[in-house]
Amino acid sequence: MDIISGILAISLYEGLIYGLVAIGVYLTFRVLGFPDLGVDATFPMGGATAAVLIVGGVNPFLATAAAFGVGFVAGCITGLLNTALRISALLSGILIMVGGYSVNLRIMGGANIPLLRNVSSFDLFGEFLGLQGLTLSIAFAGVVALFIFLVLNWFLRTEIGLSLRASGDNEKMVRSLGADTNKNILIGCALSNGLVALAGALVAQNQGFCDVGMGIGIIVMALAAIIIGEGLLGNPKGITAILLCCFVGTFAYRLFITIALRVGLEPGDLKLISSVLVIVVLGIPYLRKRLRGEWVPPASRM
Amino acid sequence: MSGLEGKSTLELKDIQKVFNRNTVDEVNALNEVNLQVNERDFVTIIGSNGAGKSSLLNIVAGVFPPERGGKVLIHGHDVTRMEEFKHARYVARVWQEPEVGTAANLTIEENLSLALLRGWRRGPRIAINKKRRNQFAEALSQIGLGLEDRMGTQVGTLSGGQRQALALVMATISTPSILLLDEHIATLDPNTAQVVLELTDMIVKRDQMSTLMVTHNMDLALRYGNRLVMMHKGKIILDLSESEKNRLSVSDLVSAFTRAAGEEFTDDNVLLSDAESAT
């Protein structure tokens, strides 16, 4: 019983934190139709920014907000590569992913920053409410997740938010209706990477260190979580349902991973599991159609 | 000549458009096009495939600018080099495919809300409120398809005709001064096409906007609007006023059209007098 509630509690915390990454990835991949792989770099970039600032004596809450800001700027650059220089969305993200790796090493001045002896925003929050341990982690992650959920639930319904959602759906129409779709893509990429960097900052503070490699494969993890969430909630369309889907999917995915680790898989195997999961979920519908003898057009490559 | 009286809403001066310049695929899509469209003009545009009709509408909508030297004036303002989303304040458009004019994954009211703000700054305000919803219901009820009772429906689930009618309402809900229709009934079945066409005529008359309607149907081109323009190989080769148009039959127009497709014209008037002498 204790083991089970422990597993659930850990998954809940991770579902809340990594749910922010899933929302970020949902914004680019699904809402904008912009497959931004740059999050692999902006996740540790958030961690690195927060870690360096905290070690330098900056208030941890401010440091966390700054991490969001740095991710926001990185996302803007990804968007600009695409809109201003006409580089394909996929390549724009990859360029930020690769270039961002060096930037992260520069920010940290090395591959790793320990934070264990510094006061983190979790610690401050816990002091304030008299919480600690996993309860604290869940409570703080919950507060941040709730805040982001409420803000996005409002923002995506505003005039700007609606035009942003439409930009991914039908860019030609949105332009003909007098909205600057390039600006919308910029806002979407910036928000997305800001959220991912925010999550990176929180993860680094909670685990007590930041590592330059902590973002590798995060994109696949987020996609797997989104796909699971969509499966569980039946392809939600409403804004509230979509945001919830990101958290629910991440929770389910993390639960699966935590159990897999208990069963004896090595942490090093996790990325393969994520990949296989995505391959299976994306590949099965096609194989099923083939079995039924349906014709399916060739895969798109761009 | 047609409608020189009245203020001109749209003026095209020396418009030329070359695609793929200096390659083997170079095409002169538009060549020395001059056109003045007055307030409340309803111009029907005909011409064979590749004549440059869509390119002309693209220039008016600002999708791409004309070659240097050309000018696009809307209400006397030079908008030649302005981006498409800035033209949108004055220019609305319905395409041939219903999928282009509407966003499939958004609801009817979300689509209309996007359209309502054509040319306005979009701010951090909730996009759909009670007042707007009423306005949408009012606009939808006028087209008589019952869409006002389905405003929360995903647009992707509507039929092509319903979507095209919605696209028309979206194009006109913010009462633009210029309406561009690019074969907007071409993919609809005959009955639906008739419905959408009558809606178009009703809305154009109601809101009194200048309209350019491209069609391949000569009968429609003659029956609707107060002016008819024929294009051929990037040029306007015929520009008929209402009275001139009323004197022509479809077969006159067809013979003019086939002649245009068969030979080069140096003088518009030759064609016009030919067509008239046939009556």
Ligand SMILES: Nc1ncnc2c1ncn2[C@@H]1O[C@H](COP(=O)(O)OP(=O)(O)OP(=O)(O)O)[C@@H](O)[C@H]1O
């Ligand atoms: N984006 C483009 N790039 C290259 N060539 C183009 C482009 N758009 C149009 N053209 C060319 O310009 C010419 C005019 O095309 P346009 O689409 O304006 O014709 P149209 O009169 O609308 O024809 P249709 O009746 O077939 O719709 C054609 O030769 C076409 O191939």
Ligand SMILES: [Mg+2]
């Ligand atoms: Mg055309």
